[in-house]
Amino acid sequence: MQISSAYIHIPFCQQICHYCDFVKFFYDERAADQYLEALQKEMAGYVPDEKQVMKTIYVGGGTPTVLTAEQLERLLKMIDDHFDIEACEEYTFEANPGDLDQKKADLLSYYGVNRISLGVQTFDNQLLEELGRVHKEEDVYINIERLRRAGITNISIDLMYGLPNQSVELFEESVDKALELNLPHYSSYSLQIEPKTVFHQRYKKGELSKPPEEEEVEMYHLLQRKLKDQGIYHYEISNFSTPGYESKHNLTYWDNAYYYGIGAGAHGYLPGKRTINIRPLPAYLEKVGKDGRPVLHEDPVEKKEMMEEEMFLGLRKMEGVSITRFREKYGENMNEVFDGAVEQLKEKELLEEVGEYVRLTEKGKLFGNDVFASFLIDE
The missing domain is CATH 1.10.10 (Arc Repressor Mutant, subunit A)
Incomplete structure (x- = not known):
């Protein structure tokens, strides 16, 4: 089976959200420059010569759009140097509302990005502050308008439910505001309190509580019902789209297909093995500088594991x-x-x-x- 997808990780954020356990670091311009240089070397290790044809490319984080416009263009050129963007069916960048000025939106469009995943989480400004988010509700509308002006209309937004101090009514308000945007794709996740996060520390001290389980279930059912009523179908446990706008990259994961994992802490799935890259930024930079391969673990995947994963991942899809x-x-x-x-x-x-x-x-x-x-x- 050919490797036809790539995940590229940009680990920098303007602020660390209180619930996030992804590989992330506070943005520093010099560190970001060093990281991009290392990323170039790692990418060249996978695709050293001719551009490789990809079905999907997904640039996630962290927050890729926290990079300066100059750094963002450097990253986009680098990806274009190694992968055949014109042949790519779906090219996604994650973005945070508030980071995306018109220049960055135009750059993404110019270099072939055709899908944006916006980390909205909620339309309630008080809840956004409690989550440690830096954007406000108004930023969502401004960013979507900038993307559309740049010619990018395939936009997905994330919503979270089961948040501290979030009632069913507050979640319903966010869902209604999200649907008013008339977007082709929505993702929604229940808050999980992960180790080594601000929320986990508060939870251990008894300073944080989630809504009762029955309210979370009610939120999930409300979400399903409202999106279905708008003709947006439920194609994976946490994902909804209008027909034809399913996330092709995420379907790579759920179909148990191969993909490159590039960047600090990135996970990849190559024939016969799953790879996990080094997470700490200094160690990642040092290892790439030595041999261009910052892999921390290579776990062999035998037929038994492949069959198990076929079920775990495939059953997430509604089909x-x-x-x-x-x-x-x-x-x-x-x-x-x-x-x-x-x-x-x-x-x-x-x-x-x-x-x-x-x-x-x-x-x-x-x-x-x-x-x-x-x-x-x-x-």
């Missing part, structure tokens, strides 16, 4: 996992491989079989982790 594709890919019968787990989960009404697909039921979507655990193959 589920193709029984036929599974058999063609691995030469095995799905139910036999997992010792009858499919039939057992169907009896519990957590899975259902629709045509040639096995997928989560509405009940199963609420107990996804329990379902996924059923597809661990005993040694």
Whole structure:
């Protein structure tokens, strides 16, 4: 299977959000220059000669748009030097509302970026402040207008639910404001309190609490209902789009396909192995300077792991996992491989079989982790 996707990580942020556990550092212009130089070397290690044809490229963070316009153009040129942008079906940049002036929006468009993922999270200014976000509601509208003026209309926004001090009514207000923007794609995630975050420290001290679980479930169902009413269909546990605007890059992950992971802390999936890059910025820079390969771990992926991951990842999609594709890919019968787990989960009404697909039921979507655990193959 050809490697036709690339994830590129830019770890800098203007401010560290209180919930974020991604690889990130406070933006420093000199450090960003050094990082871009190292990124160029790592990229050249994967694609040393001719430009490689990519189906999808995703530049995430951190906050890629926190770079200066000059640094942003340097990054865009670098990507263009190594990958065939004209042949790329989907080229996404993450952006934070407030970071994106018109010059940066125009640069992204000029260099072939055709999709933007905006980290909105909520339209409530008080909640934004409590999350440690630096933008305000107004910035969302300004940024979207700038992107559209630059010719980029394939825009996705993220919304979070289950936030401290967030009621169902407050979440509904954010959903309604998001839908008024008439965008082709929406992502929505429940807040997870991750270790080594500001929220985790507060949670341990008893200074932070999330809404009750039943309210989180109500928020999720409200989200599903409102987007469906607007003709925006639910194609993955946390993602919704109008037909044809599904995230092709994220489908690479859910289809268990190969991709490069480039940058500090980036994860990649190459034939026979998953890679994890060094996270600390000084160590990443030093390792790239030595040999251009900042890989911390290479974990072999055998057939057993591939089949498990096919189920974990594929069941996130609303269409589920193709029984036929599974058999063609691995030469095995799905139910036999997992010792009858499919039939057992169907009896519990957590899975259902629709045509040639096995997928989560509405009940199963609420107990996804329990379902996924059923597809661990005993040694």
